[in-house]
Amino acid sequence: MEGHKFRTQLFINGKWVDPLNGGKKIPVINPSNEETICHILGGSEADVNAAVSAARAAFDVQDGPNAWSTLSGADRAKYIRAISKGVSDKKEMLARLESLDCGKPHREAQLDLDDVAGCFEYYAGLCEGLDARQDENIKVADDRFKSVVQLAPLGVVASIIPWNYPLLMAAWKVAPALAAGCTVVLKPSEVTPLTALEFAQIVSDAGVPPGVFNVVNGYGPDVGGPLTRHPEVDKIAFTGSVPTGSTVMKEASATIKNVTLELGGKSPIVVFDDADLTDAVEWIMFGIFWTNGQICSATSRLLVQEGIADRLLKRLAEEAKKIHVGDPFSPQDPSIGPLVNETQYKKVLSYIEKGKKEGGRVLTGGKRPDSISKGYFVEPTVFVDVKEDHTIWKEEIFGPVLSVMTFKTEEEAIRLANNSIYGLGAAVLSKDEQRTKRFAKAFRAGIVWVNCSQPAFYQCPWGGMKQSGIGRELGTYGLDNYLEVKQVTTYNVKESGQWGWYIKSKIQE
Numbered sequence: 001m002e003g004h005k006f007r008t009q010l011f012i013n014g015k016w017v018d019p020l021n022g023g024k025k026i027p028v029i030n031p032s033n034e035e036t037i038c039h040i041l042g043g044s045e046a047d048v049n050a051a052v053s054a055a056r057a058a059f060d061v062q063d064g065p066n067a068w069s070t071l072s073g074a075d076r077a078k079y080i081r082a083i084s085k086g087v088s089d090k091k092e093m094l095a096r097l098e099s100l101d102c103g104k105p106h107r108e109a110q111l112d113l114d115d116v117a118g119c120f121e122y123y124a125g126l127c128e129g130l131d132a133r134q135d136e137n138i139k140v141a142d143d144r145f146k147s148v149v150q151l152a153p154l155g156v157v158a159s160i161i162p163w164n165y166p167l168l169m170a171a172w173k174v175a176p177a178l179a180a181g182c183t184v185v186l187k188p189s190e191v192t193p194l195t196a197l198e199f200a201q202i203v204s205d206a207g208v209p210p211g212v213f214n215v216v217n218g219y220g221p222d223v224g225g226p227l228t229r230h231p232e233v234d235k236i237a238f239t240g241s242v243p244t245g246s247t248v249m250k251e252a253s254a255t256i257k258n259v260t261l262e263l264g265g266k267s268p269i270v271v272f273d274d275a276d277l278t279d280a281v282e283w284i285m286f287g288i289f290w291t292n293g294q295i296c297s298a299t300s301r302l303l304v305q306e307g308i309a310d311r312l313l314k315r316l317a318e319e320a321k322k323i324h325v326g327d328p329f330s331p332q333d334p335s336i337g338p339l340v341n342e343t344q345y346k347k348v349l350s351y352i353e354k355g356k357k358e359g360g361r362v363l364t365g366g367k368r369p370d371s372i373s374k375g376y377f378v379e380p381t382v383f384v385d386v387k388e389d390h391t392i393w394k395e396e397i398f399g400p401v402l403s404v405m406t407f408k409t410e411e412e413a414i415r416l417a418n419n420s421i422y423g424l425g426a427a428v429l430s431k432d433e434q435r436t437k438r439f440a441k442a443f444r445a446g447i448v449w450v451n452c453s454q455p456a457f458y459q460c461p462w463g464g465m466k467q468s469g470i471g472r473e474l475g476t477y478g479l480d481n482y483l484e485v486k487q488v489t490t491y492n493v494k495e496s497g498q499w500g501w502y503i504k505s506k507i508q509e
Contacts, residue, residue: 001096006038010047010217011200013054014210020046026190026217031103031338031345031376032327040193042218045226048185051214052232055156055183058211066209069153069181073130080127080178082206084120087113087167090202094167094195099328102163102192103338103376104291106328112168119171119458119474126479127179135488144493150486153181154258155234157482158227160248161196162239163189163340164294164398170196172458172473173237174213180482182235185214187223191341220244231255235482238262239296242421242467260471260481262296262463264396265424268417269299269453270407270439272430273307279451280308280429281315284402287427287453289323289380292336293400294344296468297425299453301393302404303413309406313384317364320380325369338376339399345376348399352381355392360403361385388416396422410435418444423465427453446472 006028009016024042029035061067068076087094094116095109104112135148159173170186177184188196196215203213216223224244228236228251235258238248245263252259269287271280287299304312324330328337339345352366365381381401386393392403407413417426426445428436436450446464449455456462456474463472471481493499497506 001093001100004093006040006194007197007201008038008040009197010041010043010051011197011204011213011215012047012051013058013214014204019043020050023047024218024222026219028101028191028194029341030100031340033374034342034376037101037194040190040197040217042190042222043216044218044222047216047218048223048226048230051185051216052156052227052230054211054214055185056232058209059153059156059183061209068183068209068212071181073127073179076179076181077124077127079206079208080120080124080175083178083203083208084117084124086202086206087117087120087199090198091117094198096329097194097198098166098192099337101194102166102340103328105333105335105337107333108291109328112165115458116167116171119168120175122458123175123179123479126176126476130179130479140489144491145489146492147487147489150488151483152486154482154484155182156232157182157184157235157237158230158233159184159186160224160227160236160238160240161186161188163192164291164296166192167195167199169239170199172239172462172478176473176478177237177482178208178212179479182482183212185216185227185233187216187218187227190217190219193217225251228252228257229254233257235259237473237481245469260463260473261469262473263424263467263469264422265296265298265464265468266301266394266396266420266422267297267299267425267427267445268301268303268420269427270303270413270417270429271305271308271312272428272432272435273305274431275308275429275451276431277308277312277315280312281319283427283429283451283453284316285319285323285380288402289320289336289400290454292339294340294398295454296396296398297447297454297456298398299425299427299449300397300402301417301420302402303407303416304404305413306406306408313363313382313404316382320364320382323380325377325379326372327375336377336380336400339378340376342376344398345378348378348397348401351392351395351397351399351401352378355383355386355390355401355403358390358392359385359387360390360392363404365400388419394420410438414439414442418442421467424468425449425454425464
């Protein structure tokens with residue numbers, strides 16, 4: 001992006017600042033050509049403390065022009081709609097930045113930015129609806145009392161986001177948090193921080209009071225750890241790996257923080273003999289090759305019924321070979337770009353080698369394209385002859401690698417599908433409506449797709465079972481994640497001395 005001035009500082013209390021202790025220079029790499037885009041400044045515990053202090057002070061403001069947590073939902077919604085418009089106005093710039101630092105094909109990044117703006121608009125609507133939800137009356141057994149329910153913002157939120165959907169994952173957390181009246185400290189991935197930093201300026205331009213939204217760049221141990229341990233942080237919203245999620249839970253437990261975790265997955269896609277062949281191949285590919293295969297919900301385990309297996313796999317191999325792999329900005333409009341960095345590239349290739357050693361057979365792909373010498377590119381890869389105990393069947397690869405097994409019966413398919421430590425997503429493809437209903441009920445997963453794979457809507461709950469996470473994001477569930485339920489009970493007897501438990505006669509004043 002020639003001529004673009006990249007934001008590299010921290011955003012704390014409404015200002016762009018350098019790290020307090022000088023900070024670390026963190027390179028941001030273009031995965032398409034392995035060249036450095038820029039260097040950002042990474043913070044430390046001192047910067048986390050400053051950001052959390054700013055967020056706490058902003059949350060505690062009760063009235064005046066800088067109030068946030070005490071505003072009506074209707075008033076907060078105006079700011080959130082302004083953020084949505086700011087994202088829409090800068091859509092093309094933000095989409096290009098996402099493709100630049102995470103390797104996402106440009107057309108996919110553009111769709112992501114539409115979802116970011118839509119997510120803020122959606123939560124602006126729910127924010128307005130909060131006013132009507134306040135002081136809901138509860139009928140209690142004793143008429144001398146009146147009880148109502150109030151919804152109060154949780155407080156200071158630490159949002160820790162991954163590198164595969166840099167701004168969309170931020171939106172999933174920040175939009176409902178702001179709508180609820182919380183204040184936020186965002187830690188973007190140090191691998192893909194560029195759009196989060198631009199977003200901070202959008203929030204500022206929308207007029208959101210200082211301290212309500214803060215961004216601290218940095219490595220996990222320098223910033224993520226201090227955030228999760230900080231005693232003034234009330235809630236942690238984290239998306240990332242299972243091991244890191246486990247660490248977040250342990251560190252949050254010291255001060256009993258509210259935690260939402262959206263973690264890994266190894267989602268199955270079950271295809272029956274009666275499925276439409278063309279649609280099945282399309283959804284299989286969309287489920288594993290979208291976003292370069294770097295999706296926690298990717299349907300990376302294909303279970304195909306024996307009667308259709310040969311025809312389906314032949315067509316799948318043919319179509320996968322047609323997918324262009326290349327620069328996200330290529331005029332050929334590639335369907336797969338590079339993996340996000342060298343670490344992920346080497347990890348995916350190591351899984352492919354392990355799959356071969358354990359007896360799996362590469363039907364197509366399995367390497368860097370012969371025509372590309374630089375960048376972290378991997379061909380769309382399909383493994384057959386996979387066994388249930390193979391590593392590539394059990395572990396999350398986070399790349400464009402599909403593992404295939406066959407099955408005979410529904411019972412076998414359900415057992416294989418559910419035999420995983422993960423439970424984020426699951427898909428079933430069949431023309432039999434009763435069968436798809438049985439599978440939707442039987443899947444041990446938080447998200448079920450019927451005759452499709454991967455569509456995600458900000459109006460619908462998102463989250464997993466088992467080791468795929470705790471809690472739900474998006475929809476009304478996402479907003480409620482950031483609200484405390486408060487009971488307010490009033491004793492309505494006006495005449496003095498009527499309770500009479502300890503005091504039997506009226507005290508003379």
